[in-house]
Amino acid sequence: MIIAFDADDTLWVNEPYFREAEAALLEMLSRYYPGEDLLDRLYQQEIKNLNIFGYGAKAFTLSMIESAIELSHGKVSGSEIQRIIDLGRGIMSQPVKLLKGVEETIKQMSSEHQLMLITKGDLFDQESKIARSGLADYFRIIEVVSEKDEATYNQLLIKHNIQPDQFWMVGNSLRSDVLPIVELGGQAVHIPCDVGWVHEHVDVDESTRQTYHELTCIDQLPELISKTA
Numbered sequence: 501m502i503i504a505f506d507a508d509d510t511l512w513v514n515e516p517y518f519r520e521a522e523a524a525l526l527e528m529l530s531r532y533y534p535g536e537d538l539l540d541r542l543y544q545q546e547i548k549n550l551n552i553f554g555y556g557a558k559a560f561t562l563s564m565i566e567s568a569i570e571l572s573h574g575k576v577s578g579s580e581i582q583r584i585i586d587l588g589r590g591i592m593s594q595p596v597k598l599l600k601g602v603e604e605t606i607k608q609m610s611s612e613h614q615l616m617l618i619t620k621g622d623l624f625d626q627e628s629k630i631a632r633s634g635l636a637d638y639f640r641i642i643e644v645v646s647e648k649d650e651a652t653y654n655q656l657l658i659k660h661n662i663q664p665d666q667f668w669m670v671g672n673s674l675r676s677d678v679l680p681i682v683e684l685g686g687q688a689v690h691i692p693c694d695v696g697w698v699h700e701h702v703d704v705d706e707s708t709r710q711t712y713h714e715l716t717c718i719d720q721l722p723e724l725i726s727k728t729a
């Protein structure tokens with residue numbers, strides 16, 4: 501059995517750092533742009549940039565800068581741009597804070613199963629976080645990918661010679677960690693996180709909900725796998 505984990509907001513805190521930077525940006529821009537749709541405008545910019553800049557803090561920083569320029573009609577100052585860059589730097593230099601139960605669970609499971617880490621985003625940032633997490637040695641395979649969709653997972657399964665029915669994926673995002681795995685015939689475990697990114701949100705109906713497992717904390721995972729597998 502191969503057990504794969506998402507990293508951001510599954511193993512460690514990530515999204516809250518983005519939301520903090522976003523709140524600081526909104527405050528900075530409020531004097532240039534009174535509209536209530538400020539947050540939405542930033543999100544639209546992020547989505548527009550995804551295909552070019554990809555996921556992660558650096559892409560987010562560029563989107564924040566672009567939004568600031570656009571929404572202030574070019575009036576945002578050099579020192580304010582610097583402040584936005586500092587907000588982005590702040591996201592990337594946060595200490596890696598493991599979520600509840602992660603260290604014990606990963607350690608325990610690594611002695612019974614082959615563990616894999618599959619994360620998307622900026623390669624440099626993700627490699628840095630993996631190294632700083634102290635968890636790297638527990639994973640037999642670590643993959644940083646640019647998108648987590650069915651095609652990517654299929655390629656990874658082929659690359660590592662893994663049968664879908666031998667594959668479990670655990671993560672906080674239905675869109676990126678759960679639904680593609682269900683489609684491929686693997687077992688998926690959703691562990692929702694308090695703070696989410698709207699891009700990762702999907703509504704699922706009751707019949708879809710039956711196709712994956714849902715836990716409230718990663719420490720429930722060993723029992724679920726031993727009962728199911």
Ligand SMILES: [Mg+2]
Nearest residue numbers: 506508509672
């Ligand atoms: Mg995640």
